[in-house]
Amino acid sequence: MIRVLLADDQALVRSGLRMLIDSADDMETVGEADNGRDAVAMVRTRRVDVVLMDIRMPVMDGTEATRQITALGGETKVLVLTTFDLDEYVFAAIRGGASGFLLKDAHPDELLGAIRAVADGDAVVAPSATRRLLDRFAPLLPRTTAGPDQRLDVLTDREREVLQEVARGANNAEISERLYMAEGTVKTHIGRLLSKLGARDRVGLVLIAHECGLLDG
Missing domain, CATH: 3.40.50.2300 (Response regulator)
Structure with a gap:
């Protein structure tokens, strides 16, 4: 209960x-x-x-x-x-x-x-809420100014792709479809992202992605 x-x-x-x-x-x-x-x-x-x-x-x-x-x-x-x-x-x-x-x-x-x-x-x-909220507040987030954020160096290319989709507000099913992988594989990648980046949960991943400028450009 x-x-x-x-x-x-x-x-x-x-x-x-x-x-x-x-x-x-x-x-x-x-x-x-x-x-x-x-x-x-x-x-x-x-x-x-x-x-x-x-x-x-x-x-x-x-x-x-x-x-x-x-x-x-x-x-x-x-x-x-x-x-x-x-x-x-x-x-x-x-x-x-x-x-x-x-x-x-x-x-x-x-x-x-x-x-x-x-x-x-x-x-x-909620994906729509994520986009609207972070579009408004991304400029206020702390951002590394001396080149790429080194926190992302521990990630594989595939993990970066998953992190980008999470930061855009995609749910697991949407990530699965966009990146052509099973939902179980998406969950595995997210678990690894949480561990590698020291994030508490999915919200933490979204914030880290924006702090690191992962979606810039």
């Missing part, structure tokens, strides 16, 4: 999310918080697999709450729910350790699938 904590300052939003989550056979809502501070406190005192985290909340915003939750070093994952007028906050939350983000207008089945994926250790970044 996937244990989900809801962190949102709007009671109506929390109520709708609770109804959706509790209707699924494999997950349950184990708490609600209307600010980031209370969300962190709940994660400290109970077992939570996934936090659905709003960003703009009183007392402590979702960005700082995400940072504190991931800093605890436990198994709790954070999935950010947002709208695009809050892009800058989402970017900070992802850099703080969030396992991904979805838009609040996502289809219910998409949200449930995202919760399952994050609980299973994957990251959720």
